[in-house]
Amino acid sequence: MGKLTGFLExxxxxxxxxSPEERVNNYNEFHIPLEDIDEEERQNQAGRCMDxxxxxxxxxxxxxxxxxxxxxxxxxxxWNELIYTQNMKEAYQRLLVTNRFPEFTSRVCPAPCEVACxxxxxxxxxxxxxxxxxxxxxxxYKKGYVKPEPILTRTGKKIAIIGSGPSGLAAADWxxxxxxxVTVYEKSDRIGGxxxxxxxxxxxxxxxxxxxxNIMKAEGVNFILNSDIGLTIDVSEILxxxxxxxxxxxxxxxxxxxxxxxxxxxxxxxxxxxxSVTKSLLDHVPPKIDLMSKxxxxxxxxxxxxDCLATAIRQGAISxxxxxxxxxxxxxxxxxxxxxxxxxxxKTDYGQEEAIxxxxxxxxxxxxxxxxxxxxxxxxxxxxIISNLREERGDDGRINMVPTGEEFLVDTDAVLIAAGFxxxxxxxxxxxxxxxxxxxNIKTENFRTNHEKIYAAGDARRGQSLVVWAxxxxxxxxREVDKSLMGYSNL
Numbered sequence: 001m002g003k004l005t006g007f008l009e010x011x012x013x014x015x016x017x018x019s020p021e022e023r024v025n026n027y028n029e030f031h032i033p034l035e036d037i038d039e040e041e042r043q044n045q046a047g048r049c050m051d052x053x054x055x056x057x058x059x060x061x062x063x064x065x066x067x068x069x070x071x072x073x074x075x076x077x078x079w080n081e082l083i084y085t086q087n088m089k090e091a092y093q094r095l096l097v098t099n100r101f102p103e104f105t106s107r108v109c110p111a112p113c114e115v116a117c118x119x120x121x122x123x124x125x126x127x128x129x130x131x132x133x134x135x136x137x138x139x140x141y142k143k144g145y146v147k148p149e150p151i152l153t154r155t156g157k158k159i160a161i162i163g164s165g166p167s168g169l170a171a172a173d174w175x176x177x178x179x180x181x182v183t184v185y186e187k188s189d190r191i192g193g194x195x196x197x198x199x200x201x202x203x204x205x206x207x208x209x210x211x212x213x214n215i216m217k218a219e220g221v222n223f224i225l226n227s228d229i230g231l232t233i234d235v236s237e238i239l240x241x242x243x244x245x246x247x248x249x250x251x252x253x254x255x256x257x258x259x260x261x262x263x264x265x266x267x268x269x270x271x272x273x274x275x276s277v278t279k280s281l282l283d284h285v286p287p288k289i290d291l292m293s294k295x296x297x298x299x300x301x302x303x304x305x306x307d308c309l310a311t312a313i314r315q316g317a318i319s320x321x322x323x324x325x326x327x328x329x330x331x332x333x334x335x336x337x338x339x340x341x342x343x344x345x346x347k348t349d350y351g352q353e354e355a356i357x358x359x360x361x362x363x364x365x366x367x368x369x370x371x372x373x374x375x376x377x378x379x380x381x382x383x384x385i386i387s388n389l390r391e392e393r394g395d396d397g398r399i400n401m402v403p404t405g406e407e408f409l410v411d412t413d414a415v416l417i418a419a420g421f422x423x424x425x426x427x428x429x430x431x432x433x434x435x436x437x438x439x440x441n442i443k444t445e446n447f448r449t450n451h452e453k454i455y456a457a458g459d460a461r462r463g464q465s466l467v468v469w470a471x472x473x474x475x476x477x478x479r480e481v482d483k484s485l486m487g488y489s490n491l
Contacts, residue, residue: 002046002047002048002049002050002080002081002083002084003047003048003084004050004051006044006047006048006049006050006084007048007049007050007119007122007123007127009047010044010045010047010048011125012045012048012125012126012127012128013034013041013044013045013128014034014128014131015031015032015033015034015131016031016032016034016037017030017031017032017350018030018031018032019357020350020353020354020356020357020358021357023202023354024310024313024314024354024357024358025314026314027200027201027202027277027281027314028201028202028205029107029201029202029203029204029205030202030350033131033134033135033138034128034131034135035135035139042083042131042132042135043083043084043086044084045127045128045131045132046080046081046083046084046127046132047080047084048119048127048128049076049077049080049081049084049119049127050118050119050122052077052118052119054118055076055077055118056068056069056116056117056118056340057069057070057074057076057077057113057114057116057117057118057127057129058070058073058074058075058076058077058113059073059116060072060073060112060468060472063340063341063342064337064341064342066112066341066342066344067112067342067466067468067469068112068115068116068340068341068342069112069113069115069116069340070112070113070116070468071112071466071468071469071471071472072098072099072105072468072471072472072475073098074095074098074099074113074133075094075095075097075098076113076127076129078094079091079092079094079095079132079136080127080129080132082094083132083135083136088136088139088140088143089140089143089145091136092136092137092139092140092145095133095136095137099133099471100170100173100174100471100475101166101169101170101173101212101471102133102134102136102137103134103137103138103141103208103211103212104166104195104204104208104209104212104467104471105130105133105467105468105471106130106131106133106134106137107134107203107204107208108195108199108203108204108467109130109466109467109468110303110466111129111130112342112466112468113129113130114126114127114128114129114130115340115341115342115343116339116340117129121339121340141211146215147215148215148218148219149219150218150219150220151176151177151179151219151220153179154179154180154181155178155179155180155181155485155486156181157180157181157243157244157485157486158180158181158183158241158242158243159175159180159181159182159183159242159243159244159245159246159481160183160184160185160238160241160242160244160245160246161182161183161184161185161245161246161248162185162229162238162245162246162247162248162249163184163185163186163187163193163247163248163249163250163458163460164184164185164186164191164192164193164223164248165192165193165194165195165248165250165458165459165470166193166194166195166458166467166470166471166474167248167457167458167459167460167470167471167473167474167477168184168193168246168248168457168458168474169184169191169192169212169213169216169474170470170471170472170473170474170475170478171246171248171457171474171475171477171478171481172184172216172221172474173216173221173474174474174475174478174479174482174491175478175481175482175491176216176219176220176221177219178478178482178489178490178491180482180485181220181222182220182221182222183221183222183223183224183242184221184222184223184224185224185227185229185233185238186223186224186225186226186227187226187227187228187229187231187232188225188226189225189226190206190225190282191209191210191213191223191225192206192209192213193248193250194250194467194470195209195467196209196278197271197274197275197278197279198271198274198275198304199274199307200274200277200278200307200310200311201278201281202310202314202350203307206278206281206282229431230427230428230430230431230432231427231431235431235432239453242453243453243485244453244454244455244481244484244485245453245454245455246454246455246456246457246477246481247424247428247432247434247442247449247454247455247456247457247460247461248456248457248458248460248470248474249424249425249428249460250421250424250458250459250460251421251422251423251424251441251459251460251463251464252421252424252425253421253422253423253424253425253440254269254270254271254417254419254420254421254422255417255419255420255421255422256417256419257299257370257417257419259370259371259372259373260372260373261372261373261374261375261379261381262373264373264375264379264380264381265378265379265380265381266380266381266413266414266415267373267381267415267417268289268414268415268416268417269416269417270298270300270304270305270307270308270416270417270418271304272289273289273308273311273416274304274307274308274311276288276289277289277311277315287315290315291312291315291316291317291414292315292316292317293316293317293318294312294317294318294413294414295317295318295319295411295412295413295414296312296317296319296320296321296412296414296415296416297320297321297323297384297410297412297414297415297416298312298320298321298322298323298363298415298416298418299323299369299370299415299416299417299418299419300322300323300324300417300418300419300420301322301323301324301325301326301364301366302418302420303349304418304420305322305324305416305418306322306349306350306351306352307351307418308351308416308418309322309351309352309354309355309363310350310351310354312414312416313351313354313355313358317414319359320355320359320363321363321365321410321412322352322355322363322364322365323364323365323368323369323370323386324364324365324366324367324368325367325368325369325389325401326366326367326401327366327367327391327401328346328366328367329344329345329346329347330344330345330346331345331346332345333345348362352364365386367388367389367390367401368386368387368388368389369386369387369389369401369403370384370385370386370387371384371385371386371387371403371407372384372385373385373415374409380413381412381413381414381415382411382412382413383409383410383411383412384409384410384412384415385407385408385409386407386408386409386410387403387404387406387407388403388404388405388406388407388408389401389402389403389404390402390403390404420464421459421464422439422440422463422464423436423439423440423441423463424436424440424441424442424460428442428460429442432449432451432454433450433451434449434450434451434454434456435449435450439463441459441460441461441462441463442456442460442461444456444461446480447461447473447476447477447480447481448480448484455477455480455481456477457470457473457474457476457477458470458473458474461473475491478491479491
């Protein structure tokens, strides 16, 4: 807890944002930290953490198919109290007990901890947990608390981690601190996986990732880039040279839209598009996919679709439409969606805010799906036939979206498919000789695959999920690998 009566004395106050009109002119992060303006106010916000008795905020769980509470089990009430009492270094140290990458989660996590906050349930406004976490880690960098701590004793065990996304980085960090020699292989030209290329610069500037990677390098973690195991490097080389291998290769198979002309020119996968834009920013070259003056159609209403929306606006798209298959959510919780479940209510994210400012209308069209793409004689996409959908409950009790028979036409010359991802790339199974589960993910038992030396974690194992779950998976797989090598684990 912070201050016993803090939730009664202080109202929730969040960091400011640069206006949509101004921020669309660049790709920079656009939040103005509260503590940069009023340091005492950050203490007050931490002081709102109440003596709730059972802090749901730090118990991550899945309720009704959505995450509530922190998957990392962050000791939130403890470090909130330390912030309030101005013990920032101690608060940072308590945060590190569970989360080695708070500079990532405080930027890109949707804060399910705040959903489960009892202060939010009782007063209507949760504690600013994510912003408090951001204040802790950035203050720690500023004050020099974050610095390399080289490992003095090594176990002699060698571990290869395939993939440098959140789960791979987390596994590498924990295992390196245990004293194992860790090498991370990344198929791309930069470290970070999804964090580097799948999430745009507006949400996490890439020097933030590099800042942490440089610390990991100084602590002894080895990184090898442009190395696609199974394609550019033979699997036998990895199996023969390492005691354990952890696959953190992600869920990279984009969900296809199986309609006529779905391979027409001008139709792109969302991650392909976001990657091209981020690479252009970092390499100072023109993007491979440029939507300047394009009429953009985005298929998918989730986080990735929203990121595509914001990016297209920054590139100069002249119109943007975002299709959402599901029905428009209610504006408040329904009785069927009680606390502490994640609230299934209408939210307007940063990309949609920018579209409303830019074009004067919310870009989302709910209960819709593409029926067919229209092409010209050169097989360029020039439009799409859109079907309206309605809810229909199946025999299994699940709600399905089915066509109403009503359709309309949309003019578009650029389509971004942000419909999610399903399973791991096929060559991973083939080259490593692994079994798949019924969703196309790597099949494991306590993170170990059917090969005794090979483990898996993150989206490759659990399917597409949140960054914070990937970090949790990285820690958990590190513990299992450590146990298998040493007979016990203190991770």
